[in-house]
Amino acid sequence: MTTNKNPRRSARTETVAGVRVLTASARAATEAAAARPGVRGWRARAAISSDDHRRASVARRTDTGAGDGFDRSTAELTDRGYRGPGGGRASVVPATPEWRATTAQVVGLWPFAVGASAPTVGTPVGSHYITGAPVHFDPMSWFLKGFITAPIAFVLALNGFGKSSLIRRMVTGAVAAGETVLCMGDTKPDYRDLVQRLGGQVVDVGYGHGTVNPLDVGALGAIVERLTDPDQRRQVTARVEAGQINVVAGLIELVRGSRVADYEEVLIAAGLRELYGLDSGFSYEQPPLLQDLLDVISTGGDRLRRFAEEDDTITYRASTKTLRRSLRALVEGPFGAIFNGPTSTRLNLDSSAVCVDVSRIPEGDTKLLAAVLMVCWSEGFGAVAAAHALSDAGLQSPRTFEVVMDEIWRVLGVGEFMVDRVDALTRLNRTLGTGLIMCSHTIKDLAAFDSPAAQAKALGFFERARAKIIGPVGPEEINRLRTAVGITDTEKLLVTSWAAPRPPTDDDLDPSRRETPPGTGCFLLKTGEAAEPGIPFRMEFTASERKTDIHNTNRRFQNLGVSGGAAQ
Numbered sequence: 001m002t003t004n005k006n007p008r009r010s011a012r013t014e015t016v017a018g019v020r021v022l023t024a025s026a027r028a029a030t031e032a033a034a035a036r037p038g039v040r041g042w043r044a045r046a047a048i049s050s051d052d053h054r055r056a057s058v059a060r061r062t063d064t065g066a067g068d069g070f071d072r073s074t075a076e077l078t079d080r081g082y083r084g085p086g087g088g089r090a091s092v093v094p095a096t097p098e099w100r101a102t103t104a105q106v107v108g109l110w111p112f113a114v115g116a117s118a119p120t121v122g123t124p125v126g127s128h129y130i131t132g133a134p135v136h137f138d139p140m141s142w143f144l145k146g147f148i149t150a151p152i153a154f155v156l157a158l159n160g161f162g163k164s165s166l167i168r169r170m171v172t173g174a175v176a177a178g179e180t181v182l183c184m185g186d187t188k189p190d191y192r193d194l195v196q197r198l199g200g201q202v203v204d205v206g207y208g209h210g211t212v213n214p215l216d217v218g219a220l221g222a223i224v225e226r227l228t229d230p231d232q233r234r235q236v237t238a239r240v241e242a243g244q245i246n247v248v249a250g251l252i253e254l255v256r257g258s259r260v261a262d263y264e265e266v267l268i269a270a271g272l273r274e275l276y277g278l279d280s281g282f283s284y285e286q287p288p289l290l291q292d293l294l295d296v297i298s299t300g301g302d303r304l305r306r307f308a309e310e311d312d313t314i315t316y317r318a319s320t321k322t323l324r325r326s327l328r329a330l331v332e333g334p335f336g337a338i339f340n341g342p343t344s345t346r347l348n349l350d351s352s353a354v355c356v357d358v359s360r361i362p363e364g365d366t367k368l369l370a371a372v373l374m375v376c377w378s379e380g381f382g383a384v385a386a387a388h389a390l391s392d393a394g395l396q397s398p399r400t401f402e403v404v405m406d407e408i409w410r411v412l413g414v415g416e417f418m419v420d421r422v423d424a425l426t427r428l429n430r431t432l433g434t435g436l437i438m439c440s441h442t443i444k445d446l447a448a449f450d451s452p453a454a455q456a457k458a459l460g461f462f463e464r465a466r467a468k469i470i471g472p473v474g475p476e477e478i479n480r481l482r483t484a485v486g487i488t489d490t491e492k493l494l495v496t497s498w499a500a501p502r503p504p505t506d507d508d509l510d511p512s513r514r515e516t517p518p519g520t521g522c523f524l525l526k527t528g529e530a531a532e533p534g535i536p537f538r539m540e541f542t543a544s545e546r547k548t549d550i551h552n553t554n555r556r557f558q559n560l561g562v563s564g565g566a567a568q
Helices: 007-012 024-034 039-065 139-144 163-176 192-197 218-222 230-256 262-275 290-299 302-308 313-319 321-331 333-339 366-392 408-412 417-426 452-464 475-481 489-499 543-548 555-560
Strands: 013-016 019-022 076-078 081-083 124-128 134-136 152-156 180-186 201-204 353-357 401-405 434-440 467-470 522-526 535-538
Touching (some): 019 039, 124 163, 152 163, 152 452, 163 401, 163 434, 180 192, 180 366, 192 353, 218 366, 262 302, 302 313, 321 333, 333 366, 408 434, 417 452, 475 489, 489 522
Parallel strands (some): 152 467, 201 353, 401 434
Antiparallel strands (some): 013 019, 076 081, 124 535, 467 522
8 A cells, every 4th residue: 555645746646647747726726826927937837847748748658559459557758768667767878978070080980991881783792791781793783773884893812712703603693684694714614614504605725625716707707798787897897807907916926925016917917808808718707717827928919018018029028027937836836726727616695604615725834825815805805796786787686795804814924015905805895785804813913014004004904993802812912902992991901801811720630620711702892992981791602502513613622631612
């Protein structure tokens, strides 16, 4: 039994919905007193204001529980929460500390150190490293949505941390979105199994496995007869000839290790026109070989002597001796085994994906591998141009493509004269409606030249990539990257920590308890040059990817007890 210690107060107030308010008579008396001047009037007005607030709380409590069919008591609401069992009233409410300072002083609070936004547009590539939210990305989808200004991505990380696995995931998403993926020059191979699983075409190139004719114009030359517009036919024909000259000149530069002279390019063009002349027997369907080009330049003739600005055969032979020697090196020896023969398998762009497997070329044969990669990339971009030409002529529906240029350092490492050749191939991707994914281990691969101009042009490959995906790298590498893209101090520590291996223990001797390196599959997605936070994410293999084992690049070590699934 509760005893009212203050009967006078109990007579003036009553409890409604757990809130004490003035009775009707007490409120009327208080309102009358509020009209008086002085302290008593002020106190009366304050009592009325307090009673108004309490009556508003009664109204809210009555509305909340009205009509819901439940008979329950409402906890009393106080300044520190609801009073009573289950109310959660806080006995102490701490004050939130506040500071005011400049951006330079409050380092780490603003700008935010780590990005948290991850739009669900494109291929799902993993989960956010901090929040766990899903992260989606592929260059074409983000370009179409306006997130980036060009569909180019550059993947950079140390070997063994999942670069190729990430690219394979984006390739799978591109095929699912209806794009045609071209993996032109698969050196390990990294994409062969995936392309076969996706129902694509695999083309083998290597000693005893297939040849590639640099003068075979492929899909671009095959469509010339299908074009009815004379202007369009003339444009495509000019592009076919320019592509042949560019490829042959690039191969010669690889062989001799120096640039092709201007008059030599003119002779190559003249020789090609002679081969495709009347009654020659050559056409885009039956293209000549490098041996045929060497023969026509060696034979000469009035037209070729005129192009070389020589008066007689003796001086012509003397001036073309260097060119003929370079062509001879392409026809004979290792280069001839790959390039001096008809193309074994032409690209089929009706496939969902195309993979040109060049893994059978020895790793030590750097020049030959670089030459094959360059020819494959040229053929791939030519096939893309052919598809768009047919689309412009209304002969087929518009299409988009995704080109993977993995191991770009292999070509650039041959010499700085190759920078211009690769630069010409990579600048046309947006015009051709093509997404481009480039990959390398370190940015030093793009700056290993004596010429500052070549260094700047090679670094342009990385800078032109509107999306830069940075995996585990060392402290020196991250400092080099900060000269090209804004990376916060927090992101620097995060990326370098991914590259630090876990200290080995005796537990690692048990294969069932062996763990993958902590940074495997971790990447930082940057889409701008400013010091804005990127999107850190971790890629996890799906059940179907684990079942098909398409990401396992350690098959050669399985007999030694190394678990599969590691990726580069």
